[in-house]
Amino acid sequence: MQGRAAALGAGTVLNALATGTGAAFGIDLETRATVELDPDADGVVGTIAEDPDADTDLIERCVSLATDRWGDGEGGTVRTDSDVPLAAGLKSSSAAANATVVATCAAxxxxxxxxxxxxxxDVTRLDACRLGVEAARDAGVTVTGAFDDATASMLGGVCVTDNGADELRSRAEIEWDVVVWTPPDRAYSADADVARCAAIASMADLVADLALDGRYAEAMSVNGLAFSAALGFDPDPAVDAMPHAAGVSLSGTGPSVVAVADPDDPETDLDAVAKLWSDRPGTVLHATTDSAGAFVIDN
Structure with a gap:
């Protein structure tokens, strides 16, 4: 009873902390999960390849919930490895949860x-996604439930969601080049100042209107400036990138900043963004959007 699966990292269009409406888009950075089930095992033991000392409650909870709902309560082991930086605002928790749930289903x-x-x-990807969100809430790794991040990771494309109701409001396929700057610091979603974010609800409503109108890149830029201010991040990296990108935003609760552009748009230059950001401490990653989403890895 073994299964393997992969799910996507993602970038932010709209942070859901202010109003409960969020939006995110899948990028081609993956987290992979290997699940081995044993009917005789007592519980689930998890391992995170990049950090053997990291908290594994989330992925263990994903296996337990999935086997309780769709199996016979089997225990076993789960191991994840990832291209998605941890605690960097690139939806590493959502990717780990989604990969684990899909791998458990495969097992x-x-x-x-x-x-x-x-x-x-047997199981829809949206139902698998909702189970991963339930596990994330149980494990205390999210404030909002992060259904926006989870759907972007599971389904790919850009997803706009109602995080209070765990409902998908819209989804569209996009083709963007992406540049990500991740400073050395880390930020954890569960530690975000929700009250500060609620103070900019009117700006979040504007971003939601732009996103639901399909103006995703513009929505990103407004979101980035508003939530950088609310969460105490320096807006300079985003401002520096704006002349060269279609959209740029603080991703999640930070600290990463993500810039996007249509690869066929001659007025954008993400290489210039990467050059500007490479002068700052941290790492710069090049990626593309992904509209395919999570998938089972054939053994």
Missing amino acids: LGLTVGDDPTDPAI
């Missing part, structure tokens, strides 16, 4: 897909 012999009317589909 149970269940088919995960998108069409709930297809008799060949």
Whole structure:
């Protein structure tokens, strides 16, 4: 009873902390999970390859919830490895949860897909996503439930969600080049100042309107400036990038900043953004958007 799966990292269009409405987009950085189930095992033991001392409550909870709901309560082991930097605002928790839930379904012999009317589909990706969000709340790694981050990681594309109701409001496929700057510091979503974010709810409503109108890049830039101020991050990296990018934002609760551009737009230059950001401490990553989402890795 073994399953392997991968899920995406993601960048932010709208931070959901202010109003509960959020938006995010999948990028081609992956977290992979390997799950081995044993009906005789007492509980679940998790390992995170990049940090053996890291808290594994989230991925262990994902396996337990999945086997309780769709299996017979099997225990076992789960191991993740990832291209997504931890605690950097690039949705590492959502990616780990999604990969783990899909891998657990694979270990149970269940088919995960998108069409709930297809008799060949045992578990929809949205239901798998909701279970991962439930595990994240149980593990205390999120304030909002991060359904926006989770759907972008699971489904790919850009997703706008109601995080209070765990409902997908819209989804679109996009093709952007992406540059990410991650400073040396780390920030944890559960530590974010929710009250400060609530103070900019009117700006978040504006960002939501832009996103629901399909103006995702503009929405990002407004979100980035507003939430950098609310969460106490320096807006200079985003401002420096704006002349060269279609959109740029603080991702999640930071500290990463993400810039995007249509690869066919001659008025944008993400290489220039990368050069500017490479003068700052930290790392610069090049990526692209991904509209395919999470998938099972064939053994």
